[in-house]
Amino acid sequence: MLEIKNLSASTGDTTILDGLSLTVNAGEVHAIMGPNGSGKSTLALVVAGHSEYAVTDGSVTYKGKDLLQLEPEERAREGIFLGFQYPVEIPGVNNAYLLKAAVNAKRKHHGQDEVDAFEFLKLAREKMGLLGMDPKFLNRGVNEGFSGGEKKRNEILQMAMLEPELAILDETDSGLDIDALKAVAKGVNALRDPQRAIILVTHYQRLLDYVQPDYVHVLSGGKILRSGDKSLALELEEKGYDWLREAANA
């Protein structure tokens, strides 16, 4: 589904990704871990199409297409979803407006009829129920005045509505209390499907207790230092990252 080959990316004069390769197949859940500043968020943003990062080398192929040629909105309509580490507050843009516009942009792109107001509300209420969200959030500005946990639930709500084929969740678990973490995990697990893939960018093992990954990768210095199964995450929790970096430098 997603094939990243030798990807290098920079912002300004700073190289952040430095020859990163990663393959993600449908049905898989990958966890990407790594110390602060290792390039995890940059990887997520580059796949989503953020213009702040210039790709200087390598390629990204998604469902056989050159992903780097697509605008961010085209990537979204093709099924890529980025759950932001810091969801943006957009006062004055209604949450319901965004959800409906997002769902319909995707449907239109795939030649499907747009959902009407009634269908939309029914769908939104159902998904919000799953995540334990109050329907009144629909009428608020996007993330406006939301707590940290509410913002992350809102990201998961958008993901649940859009039903992406490739979901990248950038530290969606950070700053969450245990109830919010469980709600987020529930949303992610509900999406697990042989047709879909999920990439979890995380600092901690904690989320992985609730969402079992098939693969764990450690990112450091803009490339993948080591890959393994979920036991790697447990090892990292115990030993930290330094032993891996030392092993790599040795």
Added chain:
Amino acid sequence: MTGLTLPDKALARAVDSLPDDSLSGTRQAALARFLERGFPTTRLEDWKYTDLKAVADISRRWLESGAVPVDDCALETEIERIRASIDADWIVVANGEVSLPGVVRDGIEVSTYNESSLAPGFEGPLADFNAALLTDGLHIHIGPDASADKPLALLVIDGADSAPAVAQTRIRIEFDAGANARLVEYQASRGAADHYANAVVELDIAGDAVVDYVRVQNRAANHTQTHRTEVRLGDRSVLRYCGFDLGGKLVRNDLDVEVSAPEADVSIAGLYIAGDGQHLDNHVRIDHQVGPARSAQEYRGILGGRCRCVWNGKAIVQQGADGTDAEQANHNLLLSDRCEIDAKPELEIYADDVKCSHGTTVGQIDDSALFYLRSRGLDKQDAMRALTRAFGASIVNRLPIAELAESLAAMVETRLTDLTNGGSQ
């Protein structure tokens, strides 16, 4: 004498050609003052950013072509369209001709402007130019028992196809003590010829009256306007004023509010949306002569393409006007790098016990918000429009007259679509 004058003899002839009536003396006196001063020039601080050369030029060509009223532009379709879009009792002034097609209710008296309509001490070059050529005009009196079930809407519409035209509008509205009124002043124009509309509006709001007032300017793209509103407020009166400037080529609005009675409460909000070739200037002056009283103004501007907007908000707190609370804010969103905003908040405070604040911001679309919306599948243009709409929403949502909401939102949306699609009008 500075530059922007009109040919003396031609202007005097135009004034002399008006019917001899109770306003003749007023016209001659105003003509004499105008001939002495001419139009204000950019050398004056108040006119630094708005050059009236184009206005003087249209006026000159209008005089050269005989200064006769040209009525060759069909306005009926537009009048009907506008009337149908807002549920109100309408008074229509089309090319200076007053008609009262709506049922004007009990407690509201409408007459043409006459000698008794004149408010004292109201001068200035543009008011003089207006008074010198004044013919019809409106004088409206709203009593305390007038029903406010529906807003009263004034449509001032003009335009010509064949020759440059100048229109003078004068409206005086008196709100009696305890009146409760909702008014819409809708300025529109049509027609291929260059057009200059010069309006003077006087609002006298007596004690305990509550007035909601919305001014909508949606002129044709090749037309110019100067507009001055003078407001006088009584004890404990409330004015909620909203101004929307969407059309026009060169537009200058002056809103002067005199707070000369205690406990008056004034809120002023404004939204200007300018695209390619537009120049929109809003000057607001609130003169607090006594306290306690409150005034708050918030203007927002959305600028795209090659355009220029001017905002000057001034609050004066005179000596002894203790207990004044005056706020002003102006926020601007620039959608292109070819637009210019000249924003100037001013406070002049001569009293001790006051609470005043002012602030201005100029910004662009927030890139992180834009990326967030695009990452959800919204087109770049749809995302920009959503963010731009959100920026203007804080003014649109404050609209004090609900009957106007739908049509105003549609007008704003049309302009935002023009702007986010490339900036032309």
